[in-house]
Amino acid sequence: MTPADVISLAVDETGDPPLRPLPPEAAELLHRLNAPPRLVAHLRAVHEVAAQLLDWVARECPALEVDRDAVLFGAATHDIGKALHPAELSGPGAEHEEAGRALLLAHGVPARLARFAGTHASWDAPEAGADDLLVSLADKVWKNKRVPALEDLVVAHLAGAGGRPVWEAFLRLDEVLTDIGEGADRRLAYQMSHPVTRGGGL
Template identity: 55%
Template structure:
């Protein structure tokens, strides 16, 4: 039985308008007895990813990406931290491959499990638009700007839209500023939940 605090992290928004995680992700987190802080983090990133997906579809409708896979990826990208909980409050990348393998072991397709591996390695040659958007959501939820990552997103959007990269960057920059404005509240929401698993 999942802990009460984990269940609260999955349903309470802490005064924010955070979307719920996909039901199958909630079930998986509960079956793994995941730390509540991980659930809170995944909700924050998933919500930002949802907003990014809406923005891309509204402003760059010619850009093709698998929205459902991208949102699942945002909702599970750090799931390996159930095995490496120290990486919830400190540096480390052991959770990336571990998360990928964990998702495969729980019946996820490799195409959806891949985000656990790719969210920290956006410069790899086989990275898709979905992977870039998950990586971007995983940074901007806390108002972190990563120029290299943003330039990769700009290049993809510019290539499809026919706009100049500087034009795309201007619109993306505005959207990232908008998303970053709630970063302090999202960080407080995440920090309000413990890293350690609470007894049921």
């Protein structure tokens, strides 16, 4: 896989499932790193789910202050550290988190955007705001993984901003996450159809 192929994978139409192109800045970073295909595919899937969540928040709770561009960039780069730790594309590991943040900073990405590479797995930290939680949530629900403690934090933000009872905010969030989860098999198949290594081996 060449760097030019990375750009194509990051922005071209995907067919089934339909996935929005990554932000140009994220696509360019992945191009410069000659990122593994499966990493780019994963970032496409999580970015798509983050966009769906943001669209839903804009409709259901417009009073919740979120930085749409930051969330989308965060979703599109949250695992970029796996370009340096490719073993974590197919197995467990957390080295990619801080490595990803450092990598983004080294490429001139502002700290407020680079942070998602480090915070997407630490959503229970006291400083995690709505933007961080949405990236973390997208990184779970893209494959239909439900994490009650994470969802409770999102519900608290929704209820606080929208003035709705917690139970109502929970039911509305549960409904959209269930809907998004129905596309998980197609997203997983899309990701798994791309090799872990740049040379083409699965």
